[in-house]
Amino acid sequence: MEISLVSGNGITPIPNSQSPLTCSCFPFLPFPFSATAVRPFKNSKFTVFATTTVELNETRNWQRNVPPKSSKIVSLRNKTRQSAILDVQESSDLDSALSRSGGKLKAQDLNVILRHFGKLNRWKELSQLFAWMQQNEKTNIASYSGYIKFVGKSLDPMKALDIYNSIKDELTRNNVSVCNSLLDCLVKNGKFERCLNMFHQMKQAGLKPDIVTYSTLLVGCAKVKDGYSKATELVRELKYHGLQMDSVIYGTLLSVCASNNQCQEAERYFMEMKSEGYSPNVFHYSSLINAYSVDGNYTKADELIQEMKSGGLVLNKVILTTLLKVYVRGGLFEKSRELINKLDKLGYAEDEMPYCILMDGLVKAGKVTEAKTLFDEMKNKNVKTDGYAYSIMISGFCRGGLLQDAKQLASSYEAKYDRYDIVILNTMLCAYCRAGEMDNVMKMLKKVDESAISPDWNTFHILIRYFCKEKLYILAYHTLDDMHKKGHQPEEELCSSLIHYLGKTGAHAEAFSVYNILKYSKRTMCSALHEKILHILVAGRLLKDAYIIIKDNAGSISQSATQKFAVSFMKSGNINLVNDVIKAIHSSGCKIDQKLFHMAISRYVEDSEKKDLLLQLLKWMPGQGYSVDSSTRNLILKKSHLYGCQIVAELLSKQQVVSKTKSRQTRTK
DNA sequence: ATAGGGTTAG
Numbered sequence: 251m252e253i254s255l256v257s258g259n260g261i262t263p264i265p266n267s268q269s270p271l272t273c274s275c276f277p278f279l280p281f282p283f284s285a286t287a288v289r290p291f292k293n294s295k296f297t298v299f300a301t302t303t304v305e306l307n308e309t310r311n312w313q314r315n316v317p318p319k320s321s322k323i324v325s326l327r328n329k330t331r332q333s334a335i336l337d338v339q340e341s342s343d344l345d346s347a348l349s350r351s352g353g354k355l356k357a358q359d360l361n362v363i364l365r366h367f368g369k370l371n372r373w374k375e376l377s378q379l380f381a382w383m384q385q386n387e388k389t390n391i392a393s394y395s396g397y398i399k400f401v402g403k404s405l406d407p408m409k410a411l412d413i414y415n416s417i418k419d420e421l422t423r424n425n426v427s428v429c430n431s432l433l434d435c436l437v438k439n440g441k442f443e444r445c446l447n448m449f450h451q452m453k454q455a456g457l458k459p460d461i462v463t464y465s466t467l468l469v470g471c472a473k474v475k476d477g478y479s480k481a482t483e484l485v486r487e488l489k490y491h492g493l494q495m496d497s498v499i500y501g502t503l504l505s506v507c508a509s510n511n512q513c514q515e516a517e518r519y520f521m522e523m524k525s526e527g528y529s530p531n532v533f534h535y536s537s538l539i540n541a542y543s544v545d546g547n548y549t550k551a552d553e554l555i556q557e558m559k560s561g562g563l564v565l566n567k568v569i570l571t572t573l574l575k576v577y578v579r580g581g582l583f584e585k586s587r588e589l590i591n592k593l594d595k596l597g598y599a600e601d602e603m604p605y606c607i608l609m610d611g612l613v614k615a616g617k618v619t620e621a622k623t624l625f626d627e628m629k630n631k632n633v634k635t636d637g638y639a640y641s642i643m644i645s646g647f648c649r650g651g652l653l654q655d656a657k658q659l660a661s662s663y664e665a666k667y668d669r670y671d672i673v674i675l676n677t678m679l680c681a682y683c684r685a686g687e688m689d690n691v692m693k694m695l696k697k698v699d700e701s702a703i704s705p706d707w708n709t710f711h712i713l714i715r716y717f718c719k720e721k722l723y724i725l726a727y728h729t730l731d732d733m734h735k736k737g738h739q740p741e742e743e744l745c746s747s748l749i750h751y752l753g754k755t756g757a758h759a760e761a762f763s764v765y766n767i768l769k770y771s772k773r774t775m776c777s778a779l780h781e782k783i784l785h786i787l788v789a790g791r792l793l794k795d796a797y798i799i800i801k802d803n804a805g806s807i808s809q810s811a812t813q814k815f816a817v818s819f820m821k822s823g824n825i826n827l828v829n830d831v832i833k834a835i836h837s838s839g840c841k842i843d844q845k846l847f848h849m850a851i852s853r854y855v856e857d858s859e860k861k862d863l864l865l866q867l868l869k870w871m872p873g874q875g876y877s878v879d880s881s882t883r884n885l886i887l888k889k890s891h892l893y894g895c896q897i898v899a900e901l902l903s904k905q906q907v908v909s910k911t912k913s914r915q916t917r918t919k
Numbered sequence: 920a921t922a923g924g925g926t927t928a929g
Contacts, residue, residue, distance in 0.1 A: 399921090472925090498924045505926070
C-alpha cells in the first residue's frame, strides 16, 4: 500500500491533492479512486412520505370530480394544452420541447410538469424547467412553493434559499405556502438554526404564520439539542396568535419531549391534550412510552399499555417495539426476550428492529455473548437486515475488545451485502482500524468515495485516531484539516494529542495549524495547550508565531517557557520585532533580565541600520525601571559614533539614575 | 392551487 510510504517521522510530504487520481472524499489520501455511480443506501422516510402526499392529493382532486367545462372550444384548448404537457414531460430534449410546446402552456400546466419531474427525482430537468418558466414569466405562487419543496427533497437547501431570496414580488415572498415550503426544506435538511432565523426574518417582512408553519417548525425541535425550550416558545407564540392546538401538534410535541428527555413535560402535554377533549391515539401513546424508555420506567409504560387496551386501541408493531425499548433500558432482559417472542408470533418481528433493540441493550450491559446468540438466532430465522444488526454486533465486539470477532463479522457483512451507509461504514472502519487491517481500512474508504455517502464527524475521528496509532501523523493532520474544512469540530483531546505527536516528530507548522483549528472552532481550550504549542514553535524556530502566542495568552504561560522563548527570539527572531517582543514579555508580568537586553542590543549594534530601534529600546527602558549593565553599556559606547554621541550619553545617564534609585531601594529593604 | 404534521433500531 502506497500509504506506508508516509513515514512515521511525519516529514515525508503527501502527494499533491490536486492530482486527478486521488480520492475525492479524502483528497489527501495517496491512492487512486474512481468515482462511480451514486446510489443512496436507503430510501429516506421523507421520500416515501412526500410521494404519498402527492398521490393523496391527486386522489383527492380526482374524487372532487370537478364537472368538465362544456364548451367545445375549452375542451379543444384543454386538449392542446394536455398534449403540450405530455410533449414536454416525455421529451428527451427538454429545451427543444419547451421551445416547441412551451408557448401553449400556462403556469399551472408547467407546474404539472414540475411536479412530475419532482416526483421522479429528476432534479436536473426540474431546475431547467423552472429556469425556463422564470425567463418566460410563467410562474405563479404554486410554482415557487412546489419548486422549493422539490429542491429541498433533492437535498439542496442552499439552492432553495437562493431561490427564495431571489423572489422580488413581495406577495409571493410573504405567501404562507412559499414560506412553509422553504422552512420545511430547511428542517428536513437539518438546518434548523437557519430555519428559525428565516422564520423571524419572514415574520418581519410580513408573513402571517399559520398552524402548518408552527407544525413544520416543531418537527425541527425534535432533532436538536435544546429543542424542548424552542418548542415551548413556539407553542406560546402560536397560542398568542390565536391558533388552535390540534391532535397532531400534540403528537409532535410529545415526540419533541421524548427526544429531549422531558418525561414530565410529556406527561403534562398528554394530560393537557386529554383535558381539551382530544383522545390520545397510538402516536401519542408511542411517544409517551418512548419518553419512559429513557429511564427504563417500565411500570409507567405498562400502565399506559393497560390504558390503551381498556380504551380499545390496538397494540401495533410500533407500540410493542417501543415497549421493548423500555424493558431493555430498564434492564429487564428476560421480559424483553418474552416480548420478542410475542412480537414474533404476531408477525411483528419480520425485520431486525426488535432484535437490534435487545442486542444493543445486551451489548451495552456487557453481555456480548448473549447478544451474539440472539444475532445468530435472528439470522437463522432469515430476518431482513439493513446492516443495523451487524453494526450493533461489530461495534459491540470492538467495545469488548474482541477485535478478531469484529473483523470477522465485518468481512462476512461485506461478503453478503453490498449496501453501505455512514453508520455501517464507520463501524466497519472502526473494526478494521482497531484490528490494524490497513488494506481493509483503505477498502472501506474507497467505498465511501464511490458512494454518495459523505464522511461524518465519526468517520474523521476514527481515521485520525487510527493514523495516530500507526504513527502516520502527517496523514492524521491532513485528515483533521479536511475534517475542519468540511465543517466538523474535532474533539479537543484528539487535537491536543495530535499536536503533541506532530511537535515531537518535527512537524512544527502542522502542529501549529492543528492548534489554530482548535482555537477557531472552540471558544475555550485547555490553557496548558498554549504553552505546549509555544514550546513546539520555539523548537521549530517559528518565532513570529510564538510571539503571537505569548501576546495573546500571557496569563496561561509559565515564566520559564516565556524566558525560553525570549532567549530564542533574541538570538534569531526577526530583528524588527525584538522591541515588540521585549515589551510583550514585560507586560505579561515577566521581568526582563540583563542577559536578554545584552542579546538584543548585541544584535542592534551589529546592524547599523537598526539604530532607531536601539534608541527606542534605550528610551523605553528607564520608564519601566530597567537599565543596561556595564558590559552592554560598553558595547553601545563602542559604536556610539554611529548613533550620535550626545543622544547615547543622555539616554545612558537617564538609565543610571534609574539603576541608582533601584539599588538604593534594594538596600533600604 | 400552492405548504405541513406525530411512533421504533446502529
